[in-house]
Amino acid sequence: xxxxxxxxxxxxxxxxxxxxxxxxxxxxxxxxxxxxxxxxxxxxxxxxxxxxxxxxxxxxxxxxxxxxxxxxxxxxxxxxxxxxxxxxxxxxxxxxxxxxxxxxxxxxxxxxxxxxxxxx
Numbered sequence: 393x394x395x396x397x398x399x400x401x402x403x404x405x406x407x408x409x410x411x412x413x414x415x416x417x418x419x420x421x422x423x424x425x426x427x428x429x430x431x432x433x434x435x436x437x438x439x440x441x442x443x444x445x446x447x448x449x450x451x452x453x454x455x456x457x458x459x460x461x462x463x464x465x466x467x468x469x470x471x472x473x474x475x476x477x478x479x480x481x482x483x484x485x486x487x488x489x490x491x492x493x494x495x496x497x498x499x500x501x502x503x504x505x506x507x508x509x510x511x512x
Contacts, residue, residue, distance in 0.1 A: 394418070394490025396434045398427055398498035406430035408437070410469075410491055418486050419461065421469040431498055437461065437468050441491030447484050449477075459484055 395411045405423040408430050412418055421437065424430040440446040440463045448460045456473035457480040474480040 394494040396437070396491075396494045396496050398430050398434075398496070408434045408469075410437075410487060410494060412486055412490055417472075418483055418490065419469045419471045422467055427498055431496060433468060434494075434496060436463050438491050438494065440468060441487050447487075449480065449484075461487065 394413065396408045397411055398406055398408050401407050401423050403423060405425055406427045406429070407421045407423055409420045410418045421430065421433060424433055440461060446462050448462060449457065450459060451457055452473055456475070457477045458471045458473050459480055460467050460471070461469045471480070471483055474483065
């Protein structure tokens with residue numbers, strides 16, 4: 393089972409990252425002003441991560457494949473750059489596998505419990 397980990401970003405905002413069973417980061421979200429906003433966005437991420445059309449496959453200016461996960465026309469998260477399209481496609485499959493049931497780890501059990509209560 394994967395885990396969504398809330399992390400502070402360099403600009404004093406928050407992001408979440410999806411971590412697989414091996415502790416590897418699969419994808420990282422955009423920045424959010426507060427930890428609560430990042431937690432709420434992680435809920436949208438979970439539901440959008442199972443919809444094929446929400447994944448946009450791209451190629452960087454230096455030819456490396458990567459992908460973004462969108463909700464409507466808003467980017468929720470961006471992957472790392474990969475060496476091949478097959479690696480990128482495997483990462484997309486990992487997001488689809490881990491995201492729906494990922495446990496939220498925001499480093500604060502009080503916030504996690506409160507958010508889980510609200511989303512029931």
